[in-house]
Amino acid sequence: MTSVEEAEPSGFQRVVLTNASPYQYLKIRLVLEDERSRLSDVELKSFIIAGLKSLHGEVGAALNFDVLKYDEESLTALLRVYSRGLVKLWSSLTLQGFYQNQACAFRVLQVSRFTGISSLEEPLIYLLFHVTQKKRISHFPHYCHPLP
Amino acid sequence: MSVFMDLNLLFSEDRTRLQNLVETAAHLGFSTVAVNYVFEPSAKKKQEVPAPRPINELIGQLPVVQGRSRPIRVLNRLTVVMSDASHFRPNAPEYRRFDLLAVQPTTEKLFHAIDRGVVFEISYAAAIRDATMRRYTIANAVCLMESCKGKNVILASAAEKALELRGPYDIINLGQLFGLSDSDSKESVSSTCRGVLLHAETRKTASGVVFTMKIQQEALQDSADSEAPAAKRAKAT
Numbered sequence: 001m002t003s004v005e006e007a008e009p010s011g012f013q014r015v016v017l018t019n020a021s022p023y024q025y026l027k028i029r030l031v032l033e034d035e036r037s038r039l040s041d042v043e044l045k046s047f048i049i050a051g052l053k054s055l056h057g058e059v060g061a062a063l064n065f066d067v068l069k070y071d072e073e074s075l076t077a078l079l080r081v082y083s084r085g086l087v088k089l090w091s092s093l094t095l096q097g098f099y100q101n102q103a104c105a106f107r108v109l110q111v112s113r114f115t116g117i118s119s120l121e122e123p124l125i126y127l128l129f130h131v132t133q134k135k136r137i138s139h140f141p142h143y144c145h146p147l148p
Numbered sequence: 149m150s151v152f153m154d155l156n157l158l159f160s161e162d163r164t165r166l167q168n169l170v171e172t173a174a175h176l177g178f179s180t181v182a183v184n185y186v187f188e189p190s191a192k193k194k195q196e197v198p199a200p201r202p203i204n205e206l207i208g209q210l211p212v213v214q215g216r217s218r219p220i221r222v223l224n225r226l227t228v229v230m231s232d233a234s235h236f237r238p239n240a241p242e243y244r245r246f247d248l249l250a251v252q253p254t255t256e257k258l259f260h261a262i263d264r265g266v267v268f269e270i271s272y273a274a275a276i277r278d279a280t281m282r283r284y285t286i287a288n289a290v291c292l293m294e295s296c297k298g299k300n301v302i303l304a305s306a307a308e309k310a311l312e313l314r315g316p317y318d319i320i321n322l323g324q325l326f327g328l329s330d331s332d333s334k335e336s337v338s339s340t341c342r343g344v345l346l347h348a349e350t351r352k353t354a355s356g357v358v359f360t361m362k363i364q365q366e367a368l369q370d371s372a373d374s375e376a377p378a379a380k381r382a383k384a385t
Contacts, residue, residue, distance in 0.1 A: 033311060054279060091325045094318040097276035103311045107176075108318055 024086045025068075025112040028093060030075040033102040041070040044077060048089075051096040056088050065089055076109070086111075150334065152316035153180040153341035155225065155248065156271055156304035165309065167207050172310035174211035174220040180345070182225040182248055184306070189230065197242040200224035223247040223345075231255045248348050267344050268292055271306030272314070272322060289326035298332040302340050 030044070039047065045067050053061035065081040081089050093106040157169050166183070173181045183206075185198045203210075203222045210219035225248035232255075243249060250269065270289045274281040292301065303323055307313045314322075316337050323333030 031311065055282070087321060087324050090318070090321045094314050094322055095272075095275050095282060097312070103309065105311045105314070108315060111317070 021112075022082060023080045023112075024083050025110075026079040026081070026086075026090065026093075026108060027110040028077055028079060029107045029109055030077075030099075031105045031107055032075070032099060033104065037099075037102070038072055039075065039099075040072065041067055041077070044070065044075075047096075047099060048079075048093065051092045052089065055092040055095055060088055060092065063088055150316075150338040151179045151342065152177055152337050153182075153345075154178045154305050154313070154337075155180075155182040155223075155302060155341055155344065156184050156269065156306045157181050158306055158308050159183050159185050160308060163206060168310040169307060169313065170207055170220060170222060171211045172313050174213045176313060176315040177214050178220065178316065179213050179216060179218070180221040180223065180341070182223040184225045184227055184250075185246075186227045186229065186252075189228065197226070199242075200226075200245055225250060227252050229254060232257075244352065248344065249351070265347050267300045267302055267340060267347075268296060269302050269304050270326070271304050272319065273305045273307045273312040276312050276314075286326065293327040298328045300340060301328070301332075301336050302344065303333075303336045 030039070048065070049061050052063055056063070063081070063085045065079050065085065067077050068080050069078040071077070079089070090108065090111070093108065096104065096106055098104060154173055157166075157173065160166060170181060183200070183203075185200060187197055203224075207222070210222065212218065213220050224246045226243065226246040227250040229252040231253070270285070270292065272285065275285040276282075303319050303326075305313055319337050320330075320333045323336055324330065328336060
């Protein structure tokens with residue numbers, strides 16, 4: 001992509017900003033023993049909060065997270081949490097075994113950032129900068145909301 | 149890409165249950181799993197060490213691991229629950245049918261009889277089943293990490309049902325809860341497990357230098373009848 005003036009050759013510089021967002025995103029699916037049961041998004045959020053409380057206590061239950069997207073049919077949700085709370089939230093999802101007396105499991109499908117280990121799934125969110133114009137020309141939100 | 153292993157899937161007589169376990173493990177991304185037969189010798193009556201069932205008997209077609217092109221590898225493992233080190237003879241013939249051996253100590257004195265190259269395992273399925281066990285699991289795990297400094301530890305499931313399994317990255321995150329660092333946590337699911345397998349092979353193969361393989365007798369017969377030159381004909385034994 002060249003600029004109209006043709007003054008300098010335009011190039012692209014890929015800048016990967018690992019700390020661009022204070023949030024981390026988790027895409028999860030709840031797998032239940034009885035495959036026909038459904039939860040509303042409010043029920044899901046209170047279930048996750050109960051799990052946080054049982055594993056990490058009141059401090060855990062006070063951890064702020066948001067359910068950005070929820071598909072009730074497939075029980076798939078996109079959660080957003082502050083980076084500091086990722087380990088707590090993720091571990092409480094992992095150790096959650098029962099929902100109302102039926103066995104369940106949270107399958108974490110994607111996480112937006114791994115601490116120091118390579119991801120099995122999607123790459124990091126990154127921005128492409130046009131070198132000469134220093135203007136943000138595109139960004140790839142993948143499955144996440146655009147960065148604020 | 150790392151190879152992830154879950155070296156503790158509890159054996160159950162129910163074939164569908166075991167099949168579901170292995171399929172879920174393959175779907176979650178584990179390249180190798182081990183079916184665990186638990187054996188508890190009691191002093192009162194002489195018990196037979198259980199024989200491992202051949203894998204093709206239990207599961208027809210091994211499922212392909214998600215993210216790779218190869219099917220999942222299923223090994224056999226024996227866990228002996230014991231309180232006294234004298235019961236255990238590692239070179240007994242019954243133990244040779246298993247790929248991995250493990251000891252579940254019930255008393256402290258067994259810990260003193262530990263030798264080099266031994267790896268400790270923490271299983272997390274109990275933490276999923278029960279809240280009190282969760283506390284004990286985490287407490288014991290943290291203690292273990294203190295004493296071994298995070299090396300030579302593996303995290304495995306000890307799962308009975310498919311819903312008790314968790315993906316490798318979930319377990320890596322759990323390792324951080326137990327006090328492991330990022331890299332130690334990942335190692336506990338990948339490279340330490342591989343080290344365990346390699347160490348186990350040295351048991352069968354005279355410290356990993358020599359290994360013998362049974363050649364089919366029929367193959368020797370055939371080559372004797374063919375047009376092969378005399379020098380290349382295999383000696384019929």
